[in-house]
Amino acid sequence: MKKITFSFLFILTFICSSVSFGQTRYLDPVFPSVDTTNNIVYAVNQSVLLGEALPVATGATVPIGIDSITDPNNPTPIFFTMPSLELDVFQPSGDTEAERPLIIYLHTGTFAPIIRNGAATGNRSIDYATQVFCNQYAARGYVVANTDYRLGWNPALPTEAERASSLMKAAYRGIQDVKAAIRFFRMDYENGNTYGIDTSRIIICGQGTGGWIATCLNSVDKLSEIQLPKFLDPVTALPLIDTAVMGDWFGYGGNPAYNTPSNVGYSSEHDMILNMGGAIGDLSWLEAGDKPIAAVHGNLDAVARFTTGNLSVSGINIVSSISGSHDVVSKADMLGNNSAIPNLFDPYTLAAKAASNSIVGSLDFSGETVGPSVDNLFPFVTGNPGEGSPWDYFDSATCVGLAQLQGLPASAGTDAYMSSLATNPNVSMAKANAYIDSTLGFFCPRIVNTLMLPGNSVGVEKKNVSVNVYPNPTTDYVSFNSSSNIQSITIFDNNGKLINSFNPNRFTFTISVSDLAKGIYHAEISNGNVIRNEKFIVE
Numbered sequence: 001m002k003k004i005t006f007s008f009l010f011i012l013t014f015i016c017s018s019v020s021f022g023q024t025r026y027l028d029p030v031f032p033s034v035d036t037t038n039n040i041v042y043a044v045n046q047s048v049l050l051g052e053a054l055p056v057a058t059g060a061t062v063p064i065g066i067d068s069i070t071d072p073n074n075p076t077p078i079f080f081t082m083p084s085l086e087l088d089v090f091q092p093s094g095d096t097e098a099e100r101p102l103i104i105y106l107h108t109g110t111f112a113p114i115i116r117n118g119a120a121t122g123n124r125s126i127d128y129a130t131q132v133f134c135n136q137y138a139a140r141g142y143v144v145a146n147t148d149y150r151l152g153w154n155p156a157l158p159t160e161a162e163r164a165s166s167l168m169k170a171a172y173r174g175i176q177d178v179k180a181a182i183r184f185f186r187m188d189y190e191n192g193n194t195y196g197i198d199t200s201r202i203i204i205c206g207q208g209t210g211g212w213i214a215t216c217l218n219s220v221d222k223l224s225e226i227q228l229p230k231f232l233d234p235v236t237a238l239p240l241i242d243t244a245v246m247g248d249w250f251g252y253g254g255n256p257a258y259n260t261p262s263n264v265g266y267s268s269e270h271d272m273i274l275n276m277g278g279a280i281g282d283l284s285w286l287e288a289g290d291k292p293i294a295a296v297h298g299n300l301d302a303v304a305r306f307t308t309g310n311l312s313v314s315g316i317n318i319v320s321s322i323s324g325s326h327d328v329v330s331k332a333d334m335l336g337n338n339s340a341i342p343n344l345f346d347p348y349t350l351a352a353k354a355a356s357n358s359i360v361g362s363l364d365f366s367g368e369t370v371g372p373s374v375d376n377l378f379p380f381v382t383g384n385p386g387e388g389s390p391w392d393y394f395d396s397a398t399c400v401g402l403a404q405l406q407g408l409p410a411s412a413g414t415d416a417y418m419s420s421l422a423t424n425p426n427v428s429m430a431k432a433n434a435y436i437d438s439t440l441g442f443f444c445p446r447i448v449n450t451l452m453l454p455g456n457s458v459g460v461e462k463k464n465v466s467v468n469v470y471p472n473p474t475t476d477y478v479s480f481n482s483s484s485n486i487q488s489i490t491i492f493d494n495n496g497k498l499i500n501s502f503n504p505n506r507f508t509f510t511i512s513v514s515d516l517a518k519g520i521y522h523a524e525i526s527n528g529n530v531i532r533n534e535k536f537i538v539e
Contacts, residue, residue: 026453027444029139031092043085043180043262048152055258059084085177087147089195090138101201101451103137103144104181106210111153111170115403115413120394120420124148128393132436143197149177161233165240172241174213176251182270183263201451203272208389211278218273219285220249228282230320272450274443275325277388279304283323288335294376294446296439297325301388302365309366329377338376340450345531348441350522351496352378358494378442386423393432394420467525473537479510484527494520513538
């Protein structure tokens with residue numbers, strides 16, 4: 001392991017442009033640089049490639065064939081090293097706090113190596129968004145563990161049951177790995193706390209495939225949940241996941257050839273889930289008492305459906321009736337699991353509410369009708385069919401280079417680039433940074449309020465203040481009358497775009513709306529202590 005100060009390289013401008021004095025730790029990037037400790041092995045377990053017949057311990061090197069081409073007179077073994085279970089730790093440079101909240105960050109990738117997964121993303125060290133997110137959270141004062149998990153499944157198996165089994169096992173191994181990572185940090189805490197974490201504040205943040213792991217990890221805690229009828233072999237009626245072989249969801253037990261428990265004896269508990277475009281295997285898994293969850297998700301995501309639909313990869317149906325962020329967060333809100341998250345009125349929450357309102361009654365990628373607006377969910381409405389990760393940035397040259405480094409033809413890199421481009425046709429670094437900023441701005445207030453960190457009063461309504469808006473609907477003007485002195489009024493359109501702001505310093509204030517386009521607008525009204533959000537319509 002080598003400790004270095006990350007110079008931010010390609011994201012220097014993004015971070016430096018965000019840093020300013022007088023900001024709030026955990027909400028804003030108050031640290032200008034971040035230290036990283038790379039390639040920390042946190043566990044060892046049995047992994048697979050495409051099949052299940054030959055598990056190989058992570059980090060182990062095994063012969064997989066004979067090279068008789070290089071020297072026909074002297075054939076030599078071909079060796080393969082199964083990637084280790086590693087993580088990189090990001091910490092704010094110069095931080096004097098002894099214990100900081102820990103974010104375990106899980107990258108995307110469809111449980112297969114980058115490029116080989118048919119996509120331009122899927123590597124914790126290479127993916128642009130993963131690196132920016134980890135640095136940006138650390139710049140806000142968190143400790144971030146950019147964590148790998150075991151890969152390996154076969155999307156080309158002949159039947160849906162076999163494909164579902166293969167994918168479910170990959171996701172299940174991911175759950176086991178993340179819980180092993182949680183235990184790793186708790187073990188380290190009791191042995192000196194090398195990374196300065198607060199074990200009472202552990203957040204799991206999953207991006208894409210990592211979001212699947214995070215959301216499922218939050219809810220799978222009963223044998224019956226992984227033995228629902230849709231998770232049984234249609235011919236034999238046997239469970240697709242056999243805990244006697246794979247171990248339980250903590251990573252304990254099972255056949256030693258298929259599961260090696262790691263960091264035994266420490267708690268696997270977490271405190272919050274942040275889901276970026278992931279889904280849950282079955283909505284019934286989610287129960288009262290599960291940890292709080294907030295999410296960002298593309299409403300037209302083709303893989304993890306926004307509501308509830310079938311999971312398909314490359315047009316092949318894998319698992320039926322999985323539920324995405326709209327239905328997951330809606331149920332979490334209904335169950336009271338998100339009761340620790342107050343009603344917020346910050347600009348990102350207002351933008352999220354406006355985006356949610358704008359798609360009510362529309363169809364997601366599955367053709368399902370989007371229901372009522374959901375708190376603690378920010379729908380990313382890009383208009384691009386199939387888009388699920390607008391925070392991603394990638395380019396063709398890098399994809400070709402990554403393909404060639406893996407011994408694949410350049411065309412494999414081009415194909416992966418084109419596949420990702422199909423659902424992110426206007427990909428750019430500026431676009432990626434904008435959605436990264438929106439995600440951070442939406443998640444961080446929810447983290448600080450759920451975990452009661454400094455800054456938990458920001459954007460929170462503290463007491464009742466009455467506000468009247470009239471006439472509504474209107475054509476020429478709109479007036480705001482408040483029971484307390486109005487210090488500021490900020491107007492947003494229904495897409496969350498800032499239209500105008502005023503500082504009235506009076507109880508009643510009237511503005512002209514004759515130059516505004518017809519539509520729905522939102523007014524954020526503040527008396528300096530309390531913020532109210534009111535809607536008005538221009539006809």
